[in-house]
Amino acid sequence: MPDLLLENVRLLDPAANLDQHGGLLVRDGRIADFGANLGRPDGVGTLDGGGAILCPGLVDMRASLGEPGYEYRETIASAAEAAAAGGITTLAALPDSRPAIDDPALVRLMRSRGEETGSLTILPYAALTRGCRGEELAEIGLLREAGAVAFTDGQHAVGNARLMRLALSYASGFGALIIQHPEDPALAAGGAATEGEQATRLGLPGIPAVAEAMLVARDIRLARLTGSRLHFAHVSTAETLELIRRAKAEGLAVTCDTAPPYFDLNETAIGDFRTYAKLSPPLRAEADRLAICAGLADGTIDAIASDHQPRDADDKRLPFALASPGGAGLATLLGVTLAQVHGNGLLLARALELLTSGPAAVLGAEAGRLARGAPADLCLFDPERAWQVEAGKLAGKAQNTPFDNRALEGKVLGTWKAGKRVFG
Amino acid sequence: MHYGHKHLLAIEGLHPPEIAHLLDLAESYVLLNRSGKTQRDLLRGRTLINLFFEDSTRTRTSFELAGKRLGADVINMSVSTSSVNKGETLLDTATTLNAMRCDLLVVRHNQSGAPNLLAQKVASSVINAGDGTHEHPTQALLDALTLRRRKGSLEGLLVAICGDVLHSRVARSNIHLLTTMGSRVRVVGPPTLIPASVANLGVEIHHDMESGLAGADVVMMLRLQRERMQGGLVPSEREYFRFFGLDRAKLAGAKQDAIVMHPGPMNRGVEIDSAVADDPVRSVIGTQVEMGVAVRMAVLDTLSRQALRNA
Numbered sequence: 228m229p230d231l232l233l234e235n236v237r238l239l240d241p242a243a244n245l246d247q248h249g250g251l252l253v254r255d256g257r258i259a260d261f262g263a264n265l266g267r268p269d270g271v272g273t274l275d276g277g278g279a280i281l282c283p284g285l286v287d288m289r290a291s292l293g294e295p296g297y298e299y300r301e302t303i304a305s306a307a308e309a310a311a312a313g314g315i316t317t318l319a320a321l322p323d324s325r326p327a328i329d330d331p332a333l334v335r336l337m338r339s340r341g342e343e344t345g346s347l348t349i350l351p352y353a354a355l356t357r358g359c360r361g362e363e364l365a366e367i368g369l370l371r372e373a374g375a376v377a378f379t380d381g382q383h384a385v386g387n388a389r390l391m392r393l394a395l396s397y398a399s400g401f402g403a404l405i406i407q408h409p410e411d412p413a414l415a416a417g418g419a420a421t422e423g424e425q426a427t428r429l430g431l432p433g434i435p436a437v438a439e440a441m442l443v444a445r446d447i448r449l450a451r452l453t454g455s456r457l458h459f460a461h462v463s464t465a466e467t468l469e470l471i472r473r474a475k476a477e478g479l480a481v482t483c484d485t486a487p488p489y490f491d492l493n494e495t496a497i498g499d500f501r502t503y504a505k506l507s508p509p510l511r512a513e514a515d516r517l518a519i520c521a522g523l524a525d526g527t528i529d530a531i532a533s534d535h536q537p538r539d540a541d542d543k544r545l546p547f548a549l550a551s552p553g554g555a556g557l558a559t560l561l562g563v564t565l566a567q568v569h570g571n572g573l574l575l576a577r578a579l580e581l582l583t584s585g586p587a588a589v590l591g592a593e594a595g596r597l598a599r600g601a602p603a604d605l606c607l608f609d610p611e612r613a614w615q616v617e618a619g620k621l622a623g624k625a626q627n628t629p630f631d632n633r634a635l636e637g638k639v640l641g642t643w644k645a646g647k648r649v650f651g
Numbered sequence: 652m653h654y655g656h657k658h659l660l661a662i663e664g665l666h667p668p669e670i671a672h673l674l675d676l677a678e679s680y681v682l683l684n685r686s687g688k689t690q691r692d693l694l695r696g697r698t699l700i701n702l703f704f705e706d707s708t709r710t711r712t713s714f715e716l717a718g719k720r721l722g723a724d725v726i727n728m729s730v731s732t733s734s735v736n737k738g739e740t741l742l743d744t745a746t747t748l749n750a751m752r753c754d755l756l757v758v759r760h761n762q763s764g765a766p767n768l769l770a771q772k773v774a775s776s777v778i779n780a781g782d783g784t785h786e787h788p789t790q791a792l793l794d795a796l797t798l799r800r801r802k803g804s805l806e807g808l809l810v811a812i813c814g815d816v817l818h819s820r821v822a823r824s825n826i827h828l829l830t831t832m833g834s835r836v837r838v839v840g841p842p843t844l845i846p847a848s849v850a851n852l853g854v855e856i857h858h859d860m861e862s863g864l865a866g867a868d869v870v871m872m873l874r875l876q877r878e879r880m881q882g883g884l885v886p887s888e889r890e891y892f893r894f895f896g897l898d899r900a901k902l903a904g905a906k907q908d909a910i911v912m913h914p915g916p917m918n919r920g921v922e923i924d925s926a927v928a929d930d931p932v933r934s935v936i937g938t939q940v941e942m943g944v945a946v947r948m949a950v951l952d953t954l955s956r957q958a959l960r961n962a
Contacts (some may be wrong), residue, residue, distance in 0.1 A: 347789065375852050424847070424849075426853040427851075428823070430762055430763040430764075430782070430784035430786065430820060431763055431764075439802075481927040499767060500764030544742060545741070546760065546762030546763065546764050547762070548783070549762060627919065643733070
């Protein structure tokens with residue numbers, strides 16, 4: 228792979244407090260040097276970044292890939308294409324596939340399938356319970372040895388308090404991280420939208436917003452009881468954030484992420500039965516959206532994940548309650564996050580932290596940093612360039628974006644994986 | 652003022668003049684129907700398909716009669732929803748209907764929003780004949796026509812809608828129509844059967860029949876489906892009847908001349924006592940059925956003219 232000097236870029240690495248104009252030198256697929264006054268060694272090609280931002284390749288800590296089992300929705304190859312277009316070079320994949328990733332061999336398979344793409348590191352999550360069925364614990368120790376970065380039942384919450392306690396307790400012995408889909412399954416059963424005026428008008432079965440805070444409150448107590456690490460995925464309500472804020476203040480090892488729909492959209496997006504805005508958890512009231520925005524800024528939220536859930540048209544062209552929840556999110560992750568910077572006062576460095584070192588720290592992954600000697604996983608983007616999200620024209624196979632027609636500012640110009648240009 | 656839409660999917664979003672137009676036109680059809688005459692040239696050569704994914708006798712028959720009285724070719728299609736591929740069936744059906752060159756499509760489905768989905772896919776005008784727990788617009792129109800004929804105007808009427816509001820598409824359509832036309836609306840029922848944030852739709856909430864019916868001009872009863880008992884939303888039929896079933900004693904709290912309505916089919920002894928349901932002075936349940944045909948004629952008339960205008 229040819230060495231490369233990226234010149235005339237704004238180097239931005241929130242984890243290192245780095246924000247300066249300069250260049251970055253890639254040698255043998257690794258970051259050899261970066262800074263203000265880099266000389267160009269002989270025989271090294273250059274690329275003029277035109278003053279755009281060069282940051283670590285984004286780390287997406289929550290995505291479903293379609294493989295194995297749902298290849299009609301997305302494949303690892305097509306997801307990798309979408310990820311590259313979104314500036315993402317490292318991605319944690321949910322285990323609730325068909326079959327579920329609940330065997331060490333499957334964990335190794337997911338790792339190597341990522342390597343085969345040449346553009347994307349896949350950090351596999353493993354099932355917390357066998358088959359993600361919520362009945363008996365998976366082999367947490369063996370799965371971890373095989374390379375699982377954390378344990379979760381994906382889109383399914385562990386509803387049984389006794390099982391959750393056992394899981395947290397057992398995992399703590401290995402220092403393993405558990406990720407919970409925060410929604411009380413009994414309260415949420417049969418629901419299609421957040422309970423409230425919008426669901427009432429549309430005649431849709433509701434899920435009370437407290438279904439999230441209830442499970443989070445319970446699990447925080449279980450984390451305290453067991454001394455275990457615990458992460459809540461795609462948090463979406465004000466009450467949940469308040470619980471997590473307090474748990475952090477208390478010193479518990481509790482973290483959380485959210486996803487762009489929860490700070491960019493509210494429940495009105497499902498008006499006229501728009502199934503592309505049917506998500507899990509469902510879109511919330513405006514007050515909750517505002518609380519999520521505040522949580523991004525004040526540090527309560529540790530990461531922004533794409534929450535990429537590929538679906539095909541047949542999954543979505545159904546009456547609302549029957550349509551499958553989930554939205555495509557890889558290609559729009561950065562753009563929708565930057566909308567918070569442009570329109571809501573979120574600091575650019577903070578936004579990027581939530582997309583790079585933030586999730587890497589939660590997962591304990593060596594990624595999301597501009598560091599000399601580290602693999603040259605890079606994202607070059609123009610924070611001002613305008614574009615419009617258009618379902619049907621997004622990179623990758625899944626086109627089920629809840630952001631169709633959304634005008635965005637901030638476009639990825641180039642993505643590099645281990646020094647190789649994989650997008651742009 | 653013309654009715655400004657291709658379809659009739661919901662009452663929500665209709666403007667008062669649009670509703671008034673449909674009611675005025677329906678009024679003329681009441682007179683026509685009573686005279687024993689028909690107007691078979693209006694929809695001659697047009698095809699109306701009754702597409703029912705859910706069992707119904709009364710609504711389907713009412714649309715069938717309305718279509719035939721206006722001269723349409725009426726076809727009834729009953730589609731089983733027991734098939735696992737409900738969604739496929741719905742869109743496949745849309746393709747089939749387009750091939751048949753159907754003009755007016757009347758849809759009933761057990762899923763909220765199913766007619767909206769079909770309306771995106773078919774060339775014909777779609778009339779929602781009841782979708783899940785969303786809306787049942789022609790029921791609200793026929794209730795309004797019944798009320799208007801009996802009470803003169805909808806403006807200022809106090810209407811109590813009682814029972815399983817949560818699962819009722821009839822209630823939602825009536826709430827939208829009545830609040831749009833200036834009536835005061837109360838919903839009355841146990842908290843487990845009242846939808847969240849329903850007050851935002853402009854109604855008052857009551858959890859007991861005494862306060863809910865006090866001073867009401869109209870008592871609109873809703874059907875309680877048996878499976879609600881199994882879901883634990885109410886403990887038993889006898890408890891429900893004791894507290895929320897409409898009998899003479901509870902009706903006595905409403906105005907002297909209050910009328911009683913029910914969209915049918917009734918669960919006698921569950922939500923309504925036969926003595927009330929069959930009371931010739933108070934109950935207008937029979938009139939509602941008659942108004943149903945006239946209202947549906949008005950809707951078919953309006954939508955087919957609208958289609959011609961847009962053609």
